Amino acid sequence: MEQILANGLYLGAQYALIALGLTLIFSLMNVLNFAHGQMYVFGGFVTYTVVAQWGLPFIVGLVSSAVILAVMGALIEKFLFRPVIRKSKRDESTMLLAAGIAFFLDAVILLLFGEKQRGVPKIVDGVFNWDMRLIMPYDRILIGVLAIALIVGFIALMQYTKAGRAMRALAQDRMAAQLMGVDVDRYSMIGFALGALLAGLVGGLLVTITGINLGMGGPTSIKAFMMIMIGGAGVISGAIAGGFILGMMESIGLTVLAVYGDITYLAIFASLMVFLAFRPQGLMGKPWG
Amino acid sequence: MLRRTLLKTSALAAVASIAMLGTAFAENPVLKIGFVGVTSGPAAAWGTSNQRSMETRAAWINETGGYDIGGTMYDIEIVSFDDQKDPKRAIAGMEQMAQEGIHYVVGPNVDDGAAAVRPVAEQNGIMYFPYAFPKELYTAPASNAVLGMVANYQSGPAIYKYLMENNGVKKVAFIAGNESDPLSQRDSGSAAAKALGLEVVSDSVTYQMDTTDFTPVLLPVIQSAPDLLVLSGVSPANAPQLIRSARELGYTGLISTETAQDAAVLQEGAGELANGFISVGGASTPELASDMMREFVERYTAMFGEYNDESNTKVYALEYILATIAANPAAMTDVEAFKATMDTFEAPNPYMVGDAKLKYVGTTSFGQKRQVSVPLVVNVFNNGAFETMFVAQVD
Incomplete structure (x- = not known):
């Protein structure tokens, strides 16, 4: 039981961090960023290049991932999403654009970093073993703690800074925020950059544990969408709740359902369908959007 | 005046270069060989090592004047299709190969893709070299698939x-x-x-x-x-x-x-925890590799920046196709002639030292010769590199 809870918390922390960036972008711009998983992969490869190839400290790799992805996110918002949102009233225009960016990033990643699985050496050696009841490598504990610290930092930023307040105002009512003097273009760009930064940070953190490869983008995006569907699209607390719920469901399912074969995700998807039938807006989302 | 002369000279030079380029490309007829396999996603390393092995060898052949088939030198062109490990896309890829008049295709890399393309290959007279293990692909009445590795x-x-x-x-x-x-x-x-x-x-x-x-x-x-x-x-x-x-x-x-695994990937992902890990290696070891194998590795590395150990096996499929066609030039457009040649085909193995031969095997497993003969090399990983555990041969 202790092992299940620990695995669930560890998975939940990393999932929540992935979902935060996605839900932030959705709340600010009403954009479903299908390229979020590819941004995560890009961040992982940046950390890999800096740490494993250039031999620089892990923290430099992590900061590089964050900065590069933030700049990438800002440029994507300014030159791709902003003109499309301005010219098209149809939601599917931005969805198609996001899907196109996902394919484009896949191709760029293949060209820049190649097709192989990559990883960086463990940042902390050793395994915590509590009488075989709870086994957790120290590096996972560290990454889990870092992920939770980043979530807390993100909440503090959204709660107590001018930019955070502006973004929350934008998320609540774009028109009202504009009338109150919020620079919509500026804060949309900052929001998108922050979302991409979070994707890059998770990629950089997890490359030490899971490694990274070209094919991880799509499944990561799917899991992130599941989390925000559980928690409620566009709600920060919902993304965090969705991440931890999915992590815990996965951990419990893999242990309890293992004897029946690989049916954990079958059970999760079936539960999600039933849940959405009763509460389509998710746990914390509002029925009116 | 000077400017006009310069312009005329430049235009003439450009036309001449294009004409010469055309002549250079037209020197040898081109033999197209296809590749349908996975070059994106988590299993991308399997197909990419195929494609890059074929492209490296083709570039090498073309650079040295072409491949001699029946007294004519052919340039080799590799036509590639990424099936994304999706059987539907593998079928589309094989259909594209048929439309381009290609009779020899390397791939697909996985079981369901290889099974899916079988009807297309058989209807369009295509021999294909999958890296997939279902026995029904290689046992009669199937006859167009040739296993490209050890199962x-x-x-x-x-x-x-x-x-x-x-x-x-x-x-x-x-x-x-x-x-x-x-x-x-x-x-x-x-x-x-x-x-x-x-x-x-x-x-x-x-x-x-x-x-x-x-x-x-x-x-x-x-x-x-x-x-x-x-x-x-x-x-x-x-x-x-x-x-x-x-x-x-x-x-x-x-x-x-x-x-097959990759030493660099194991080292990066698991470090010394991977020491002692046993896997099937590429069909070469330092003791087995010929000078040609070493040159292949050098050329591959120069073209793509990093070698993939799997290419020690993947280098063979194209070589088998070309050597078999060279043994019976009628096989270039007639796969039945190719099949007939397979039973008796034997040629020196350029990638191994000694008197190793390229020949088709598989009689024990499939009842007919539908497998390329490559050494079974079993490796053990130690401190960032593979060490040979033992080498065996498949009949």
Whole structure:
């Protein structure tokens, strides 16, 4: 039981961090960023290049991932999403654009970093073993703690800074925020950059544990969408709740359902369908959007 | 005036260059060879090593004047299609090859893709060289597929037997990804282990291919206390994580797989925790490699920046196709002539030292010669590099 809870918390922390960036972008711009998983992969490869190839400290790799992805996110918002949102009233225009960016990033990643699985050496050696009841490598504990610290930092930023307040105002009512003097273009760009930064940070953190490869983008995006569907699209607390719920469901399912074969995700998807039938807006989302 | 002259001269030079370029390309007729396989996603390393091996060898042949078939020198052009490990796309890829008039295709890389393209290949007179193991692809009445490597049901028993005799292995556990290739490899591996008298303590645990944390998946397998843990059909992306999780859970026994792996990927993903990991290697070792093999590795590295150990095997398919057509030039457009030649075909193996031969095998496993003969090299990983454990030959 202790092992299940620990695995669930560890998975939940990393999932929540992935979902935060996605839900932030959705709340600010009403954009479903299908390229979020590819941004995560890009961040992982940046950390890999800096740490494993250039031999620089892990923290430099992590900061590089964050900065590069933030700049990438800002440029994507300014030159791709902003003109499309301005010219098209149809939601599917931005969805198609996001899907196109996902394919484009896949191709760029293949060209820049190649097709192989990559990883960086463990940042902390050793395994915590509590009488075989709870086994957790120290590096996972560290990454889990870092992920939770980043979530807390993100909440503090959204709660107590001018930019955070502006973004929350934008998320609540774009028109009202504009009338109150919020620079919509500026804060949309900052929001998108922050979302991409979070994707890059998770990629950089997890490359030490899971490694990274070209094919991880799509499944990561799917899991992130599941989390925000559980928690409620566009709600920060919902993304965090969705991440931890999915992590815990996965951990419990893999242990309890293992004897029946690989049916954990079958059970999760079936539960999600039933849940959405009763509460389509998710746990914390509002029925009116 | 000077400007006009300069312009005229430049235009003339440009026209002349284009004309000369055209002449240069037109010097040799072109023989197109296809590749349909996976070059994106988690298994991209398998297909990419195929495609890059073919492109490296084709560039090398073209640079040195072409390939001699019936007294005519042919330039080789590789036409590639990424099937994304999707059988529907593999069919589309094979149809594209047929439309381009291609009769020889390397790939697909996985079982369902190879099975899916069979009708298209047979209807359009295409010989294809899959890296997939279903026996029905290679046994009569099927006749257009040629297995491009050693199958797991050929390598698995050899590995288990070696470990029983040399390491005292008695109990074995299998874990596989929830996809057709790993599952079928697990089933045949488990059956082979039982046939050898090993006790199979776990063979029902599977995992999603996009799993990022293998600790909960591996826990029940490790609790069954095997002497040998077999990672059936494991992809290069998942192998380091599985090894790492198993070791972190305190497992000290042997770990093996029947798929090919990459030393750099293991080192980066699992480091010294991967020491002792046993896998089927590319069909070459430093002791076996000829000068031509070494030059191939150099050229591949120069073209793509980094070599892939799997290409030690993947280099062979194109060589077999070209050498067989050279042995019977009628096979260039007639695959029946190719099939007839396969039964007696034999040529020097340029990638191995000694008097090794290129020849088709598979009579024992398939009842007909529908497999390329490459050495079965079993490696053990130690401190960032593979060491040869033993070498065997498949009939």
